[in-house]
Structure formats: structure tokens, C-alpha cells
Amino acid sequence: MMVTELERGVLELCRFARDHYPQEQLERANMALKLDHCLRVFQEAESIAMEEKLEPDAVRVTLWAALFHDVGRFPQYLAYKTFDDRKSVDHGRLGVRVLKKHGFLEGLSAQTQKAVRTAIILHNKRFLSASLPEWAAVPARVVRDADKLDIYKILLQHLRPDAANNPVVTMDLRDEPEVYNEELVRQILDGELGDYSRMQTLNDFRLLLCSWVYDLNFSATKKAVIQRGYLDELLSGLPDTPRIRQVRKTVLARVREYATEPLN
Numbered sequence: 047m048m049v050t051e052l053e054r055g056v057l058e059l060c061r062f063a064r065d066h067y068p069q070e071q072l073e074r075a076n077m078a079l080k081l082d083h084c085l086r087v088f089q090e091a092e093s094i095a096m097e098e099k100l101e102p103d104a105v106r107v108t109l110w111a112a113l114f115h116d117v118g119r120f121p122q123y124l125a126y127k128t129f130d131d132r133k134s135v136d137h138g139r140l141g142v143r144v145l146k147k148h149g150f151l152e153g154l155s156a157q158t159q160k161a162v163r164t165a166i167i168l169h170n171k172r173f174l175s176a177s178l179p180e181w182a183a184v185p186a187r188v189v190r191d192a193d194k195l196d197i198y199k200i201l202l203q204h205l206r207p208d209a210a211n212n213p214v215v216t217m218d219l220r221d222e223p224e225v226y227n228e229e230l231v232r233q234i235l236d237g238e239l240g241d242y243s244r245m246q247t248l249n250d251f252r253l254l255l256c257s258w259v260y261d262l263n264f265s266a267t268k269k270a271v272i273q274r275g276y277l278d279e280l281l282s283g284l285p286d287t288p289r290i291r292q293v294r295k296t297v298l299a300r301v302r303e304y305a306t307e308p309l310n
């Protein structure tokens with residue numbers, strides 16, 4: 047029953063996304079990238095939920111939230127031609143409006159719908175409140191981790207030296223191989239998440255992605271980050287300076303330390 051319902055959700059998401067595809071080829075490609083992202087985050091979330099042995103109710107909420115977490119991206123891109131919330135709208139909130147308007151969650155219990163909407167609203171916020179109730183916190187944490195795993199994959203593809211420049215993905219940041227923001231370095235060394243508004247170059251983006259080690263919730267996610275070599279590849283794109291070597295030591299120690307830690 048759950049699988050059938052979720053399959054319906056997958057089809058509805060795909061149809062909704064394609065209804066928003068523009069004519070222009072690069073714009074279509076950017077939309078397709080987001081649809082692929084939604085479907086991969088759905089799979090990543092399922093893997094995390096299984097590995098962490100979540101309760102069936104939490105799994106159901108998590109999968110629906112993961113599938114639809116970025117549904118707001120399609121109307122956002124159509125209207126503003128950007129995925130940058132600071133220049134357009136909060137795509138988490140917009141996504142919840144889309145879900146309501148199109149009734150994509152109909153058929154789920156009121157509590158499940160509420161938990162799904164909450165996870166979607168929380169997926170793109172800088173921090174999660176420590177006081178969230180478990181029904182909201184667990185799915186939100188899984189979706190945030192699954193989202194990050196796929197963003198690592200996408201960004202690394204676009205940050206490789208032979209990659210075609212796509213400013214929509216790399217957020218118009220400048221490619222200056224020797225330049226990075228010292229404040230982002232300080233934040234990482236102090237154990238803080240990087241501040242988006244500090245980013246000016248692609249190296250700053252690499253640093254920001256490195257700082258996500260402080261915002262990975264599950265050991266399944268940390269293991270995946272290590273095993274897939276995401277941090278190694280990000281760090282190897284940064285210039286070889288004493289400060290960056292400190293960053294490398296700090297972030298690698300952080301994921302390795304917690305990758306084997308049990309959930310509670």
C-alpha cells in the first residue's frame with residue numbers, strides 16, 4: 047500500500063516538474079537536474095532510514111518529505127530563473143504551498159501530512175532548533191542529510207576542472223584558484239557552519255561544503271561522505287596553504303570521529 051502511494055507521488059512529482067520545463071535548452075537542463083536531484087534524495091533518504099532502522103511512521107514521513115523536498119524549485123526557477131533563495135523566494139515554504147494547492151499529500155493522515163510539510167520547511171534552514179519534537183526532527187534530519195549527500199555529488203561534478211561552467215549551479219561565484227575567504231576558514235576551525243553570505247569564489251563554496259561536516263546528523267551519512275571521497279575531492283580543489291591544511295585535518299577528523307558513533 048505504502049509503495050503504491052509513493053509510486054503515485056513519484057509520478058505526480060515528475061509530471062509537475064515537466065509541466066514547468068521551459069523551452070530554452072539550458073533552462074530545461076537546470077530543471078531536469080532538480081528533478082533528478084529530488085529522485086536521488088528520495089533514494090538517499092531511504093538508505094539512511096533503513097540503515098538507521100527508523101520506525102515505520104518515521105520512514106513514511108521521511109520518504110514523502112524527501113521526494114517533495116524541492117518541489118518549490120520548479121515554480122521558483124520558472125518565475126525567477128535562479129535557485130538562489132536570497133534573490134527569489136524561500137523554496138521550502140513555496141514547496142509547501144505547492145503541495146497544498148495540488149493535493150499531493152492527500153490520502154496521508156493529517157499527522158503525516160503535517161510532519162512532511164514541517165520537514166520540507168526545515169530542509170533549507172541554516173539550523174534546526176534543538177527543541178523540535180521527535181516526529182518533526184527525525185524526518186527533517188534525514189532529509190537534510192540526504193540532500194547534502196546529493197548536493198556534494200552535483201557540486202563536485204560542476205567543480206571539476208573539465209566541467210562546463212553552469213552559473214546557476216555554482217551561483218555566479220568567481221573561479222580564482224588561489225583565493226578563499228579567511229572568515230570561512232575561521233568558522234570551520236571554530237567548529238561552525240559556514241556562512242553563505244561570505245561566499246565570493248568557488249573555493250569559498252568548497253569551504254562551505256566542507257563546513258557541512260558539522261551538520262550531518264546520522265552515522266550512515268558520515269560513512270557515505272567518507273566512503274565516497276567527497277571531502278577528499280573538495281579539499282584537493284583548494285590551494286595548498288597552512289590554513290587549508292588545518293581545515294583538512296579538522297574536517298576529516300570530525301567525520302571520522304563521528305562516523306562510527308551510534309545514534310543515541
Ligand SMILES: [Fe+2]
Nearest residue numbers: 115116169170
Ligand atoms: Fe532544497
